[in-house]
Amino acid sequence: MSKRVYKLNFSKSSYDLNDDYERLSDHEKERIAELDADTYFDYDDDDECYNCYVITSPQEIERYLKILTSNLISNNCYDLSDDVLKGNINLAKDLKSMVTTTTTIKYSFFIDDIDEWILNNLDIDIVLDRISDIGIEKLSSIEKEFLKNFQL
Secondary structure: OOOEEEEEEEOOOHHHHHHHHHOOOHHHHHHHHOOOEEEEEEEEOOOOOEEEEEEEOHHHHHHHHHHHHHOOOOOEEEEOHHHHHOOOOOHHHHHHHHOOOOOHHHHHHHHHHHHHHHHHHOOHHHHHHHHHHHOHHHOOHHHHHHHHHOOO
């Protein structure tokens, strides 16, 4: 799996992070602008924390985290890939409450991209484990589509 799903959590709002961004060197700003991500969805939560979900490569997330760390920008980064594939995390459901009128379209594109990522990264072992755990009738539509198209 060349791309993975990550959650970045910051203990500041996006507004406060803008101040941190302004303190970066021009070179670091350029490096951030060049980072390659397939898709993302971000929001500020009620606790004044900024969260960003992104599909990107481990190399790209490392480059980004290196810039944050070298500038003492505190964050937590979580690789959610395995939990998303195994159905332990449902981003469409979990992020729905964070959608606003201005982020509806971004959310919709993000979920479409997540669904495509899941379909491209599922394997038969994951789906068979899910069937053992929850039964075939409770599989997601993506898992059912994977099974329908699965060929040995």
